[in-house]
Amino acid sequence: MSATEQQLTGSDPQVVGVDRQHTRIVARLGRWLHAMEPWWTDGPDGTGWFGTGYNVWGAQTNLKYASAAAVVAVHHDDPGTRAFARRRAEASYRFSWDSHVSGTGTCADGTQWGHTWISALGIERAWFGVELLRGQGATGVADAARAVLFSESEWLTTDYHRGKDPGVQADVWDASGHNHPESNLWNGALLWRTATRWPDAEQAPRFREAALRFLANGVSLAADATDETIYDGRPLRERHLGANFFDSMALDHHGYLNAGYMAICASQAALLYFDQVRAGLPVPESLHLHQDMLWDRLSSCVTPDGRLIRIGGDSRVRYAYCQEYVPVGALYAQHHLGDAGAADLVAAYLDLVDAEPNEKGAFYRRRFDHLARRRPYYYVRLEADRANALAVVAANLDGARVAGLPAVPDRTVPTPVVPVRTAAAQDDVWHDDEHGVLVTRGARRFAAHSWRAFTTTQGLCLPVERGDLAEYHLNLAPQLSFEGDQAALGQYGSGKPSRRVLQYWQGSFAGGFATVGQVAEGAELTIAEGWSGGPGAVSVIAMIALPDDATVLGLQLVTTSDWHVGLLGGHGLNLGIPNDTYNAHRRLLRTGDETLTLAGPATEESVRDLGSEVSVDGRLTVRSLDAQPVQLLRRTAPHGGPALRSLGVETLAIGAFGGPAYIPPRTPIVDAAYLVHVEDPGPESSAPACVAVPEAGGARAWRVRSADRRSWTVVVNPTESEVLFEVPDGGGRELTSGGSASGSLSVAPLQARVIEHTR
CATH class of the missing domain: 2.70.98.10 (Beta-galactosidase; Chain A, domain 5)
Incomplete structure (x- = not known):
């Protein structure tokens, strides 16, 4: 037991549990920082970077590393580790701000990063680390960030485009080129962040309105087009441009049913929400748009062991990237949406992290050794994603311990409550x-x-x-x-x-x-x-x-x-x-x-x-x-x-x-x-008895009897012609239509019928 845990003996059990999780994460991140030293490069004038230091995902990776280092610098038990982490955090943040298009330096590939649809993402995921360092007296990191945020915000309000079309876009189908829920959320969040931290700036009102336009088209639905509900001073319909989610909350992102990016959308709301609450700044009502519905669907796809079940599959490596941001969304669901069961998902995720064999503190070095050797640019990104997600959780677990459940300032729309999911x-x-x-x-x-x-x-x-x-x-x-x-x-x-x-x-x-x-x-x-x-x-x-x-x-x-x-x-x-x-x-x-x-x-x-x-x-x-x-x-x-x-x-x-x-x-x-x-x-075994029923006109059918003596007949018509099927045992209830089934049942081409027998 660590010194911090020993001090908590006899405290409230819920508080002790949170603090043990917090200590566990910070200790893990401390080991990770030391394990990642082979991927660290010292730069000029006291800067440095993690990974390649290249543009695009290289810039994102370095910022996520910086946020993890900031958590270790503030919260680790060991003074030497805190000092080491602070040096790394400040150096990597300084490199990021200096190599931005608003700065005077370059990335390690000789370019400058920024002014793209995705450049706000790294800033959003890393901002809480800036605030942590500011609290420790590292005001230079925060001061240098101002130019970056204003530069990005100006570009988002005047020249923003993702793909060939300018301005905020939204559509349910990926093939349209306009399905942009996650980037609309992180770009809107950056604009809001800038406007509320420097409210007296001349650009602040313009940034604020642009932020609300992005956010209203994040987790957006078709019904928003006629919704008169007031969000942030105006009816929702006035800022709505299109739906990114189907009415069922299905998300067609990257061209397939993408539960992973449903998790990313929840995490983006979480990042701004917690940062604003901890800073005592207003949270936009549009940030929470349909997040309760999204979490209800998303959480139904998370198993008790913390795994996100990808109902539409995964185009990338298993149990990485999007999986990492499930606990970030779960914290938001716990503290804003009122889901009491979400805390269990955070604890389960930590067990999932510990189940991954590691070498000297790396998160993925054994399982992804082939990536480290062949595609280090991508490997360090995956390592930084996990470190960043753990750092976000640690920062906000600590906030919950110190301040209790945060209240949302300046909110007029009632906070939705997601019921605890029961078996029924x-x-x-x-x-x-x-x-x-x-x-x-x-x-x-x-x-x-x-x-x-x-x-x-x-x-x-x-x-x-x-x-x-x-x-x-x-x-x-x-x-x-x-x-x-x-x-x-x-x-x-x-x-x-x-x-x-x-x-x-x-x-x-x-x-x-x-x-x-x-x-x-x-x-x-x-x-x-x-x-x-x-x-x-x-x-x-x-x-x-x-x-x-x-x-x-x-x-x-x-x-x-x-x-x-x-x-x-x-x-x-x-x-x-x-x-x-x-x-x-x-x-x-x-x-x-x-x-x-x-x-x-x-x-x-x-x-x-x-x-x-x-x-x-x-x-x-x-x-x-x-x-x-x-x-x-x-x-x-x-x-x-x-x-x-x-x-x-x-x-x-x-x-x-x-x-x-x-x-x-x-x-x-x-x-x-x-x-x-x-x-x-x-x-x-409780597997049911199942026997084939004689075919009729090309149909396939089975009679199934479960251990509790219920029985069903399943009929599948794989042909392109209608099939008449004789229902056995006097018939029953046809489940897909809700009607009765007896005698000859018509089964259309390429359809199925399930008959529940009543005796």
Whole structure:
């Protein structure tokens, strides 16, 4: 126990808990600063920088480092460490301000940073460190920052553009080039910060109004266009330019359903909110616009172990960057939105950080050693993101301890209260037909499907408390390798497959959902020496989450296109099971015949038949619903692309095949039906009985009976013709329509029906 913790013995338990977290974070950041010394460079005139010192993300990285150093400089127990951290913090802040376009120096690449849509972000994330140092007498750091803030604010009000279009923009679709919720928030926050810290400046009124225009178009919805509610002196509609979020709070950022940037939007509100409250300055009402709705959706995707479940996937490394800013948003949700459960997410995040093996204090040195060696510019960015998020949490945990829950000055709009999520409340389904997302979270099961995921489609089924079982890359979708598929690496080396959704249908009901769709696989194929074509095949994908808070059924059918297609391999099911850092590199599989202990990551590639059913860690049962066995595919290369691979993943498959082979036109290559069931802890399986019902007109159907004697019939029509299905056992209630089902049930093309039997 540290000296600080010893002094707290006998204090209020809640205060002691907060202070222990605070001490724990500060000590961790102190070790991190020393571990990062190989990435430190001394600059001229007492300046210095962390990382490359280059423009763009190099400038952002250095500012985030400076904020972490400032927290250590103010709060660490050891005087020597405090002095060292203060030198590093002041030097890196001075380098940042001097190398800005308003300064006289340059970045390490010879350029000056600033006056871009993203340059405010680094300042926003690092500002609380400036205030901490000012409180310690380092007034020069704060004084030098004034020129930077005024320069950025002037550019934002006169010459701002992101992409080709000038001014503030907003749109729900990324393809428009105007989906800018996160940058509108951080740019508005910087303008407000400048206007309130120097309120007597001639530009302050102009900066203030520009700030409110940006903020009103951050977490914005279509209904804002006619909203007469007064925010910061004017009706919301007068500053509204467009919606960035769908009405369901789905966010189409970077071209896919991006839960990570939902977290970033919450964190941006948190940064300005806490900074303003701690400084005794006004908080704009527009900052809080729809943040209660956003947090309600976002928190439903955070498991109790602190993991953000990426319902639409992730284009970057696993459990980094956006994940880091979840606890920042959680602090805001606790202190402003009234979510009493948010504090638990902060504590869980700290455990998640500690679960990451580290070398001499680095956060990621072991897992991302390949990045440190091959792409250090990106590696140090990831290290600084985690340090910055921890520093923000530490600074505001301390504020909560000293001052209690902060009150918002100058606010007229009532503070929303987010109810504590209960098992019953969690059973509602997040359903957005336009964006193609379905999510249900109960007391036991988290299940989701997205038709606009990073890998185009993605399904999830896992125990709520086991976020370590979530993997995203083509999860619960056919994985196919075509000759000529470039698996475009893109900016982040992410291995995005070439796929395109042709059509989909989805429906929801209390505690569950059903969806069916059609996908072009190998949509754009290119072979060197001049050949191009595609698509290589068409998939039908169905996923049904039963209302038992435990079970998911799925169907995957893939047929080649009307030409001879070059196939290099593939398989159905494709359930990814991470086996790496966060589960101590060990998974336990049980089949009907054997128990397998898998040490991860795999050292050699293999394919192994497991029989009709397999249990993963006793918590997830996977069953093939036909004669094909479930297979274990072990691969040596972790997921996430060759450059940014991040986690070892085991794969459960059905119908795996190799290649290369040229397949005749319209040949079925994948036909996989499966069941995934979330088990309660214990030796006995609770997986339901499931039998196939005879096909009718091409429809596929199963009768499912759960352990509590409830039963359902699931019908999927994967054809392009209407199918009449004879309902067994006298019928029941058809869940997706809410009506009764008896006799012949009509099932439209590419749709599904779930019938709950009443006896």
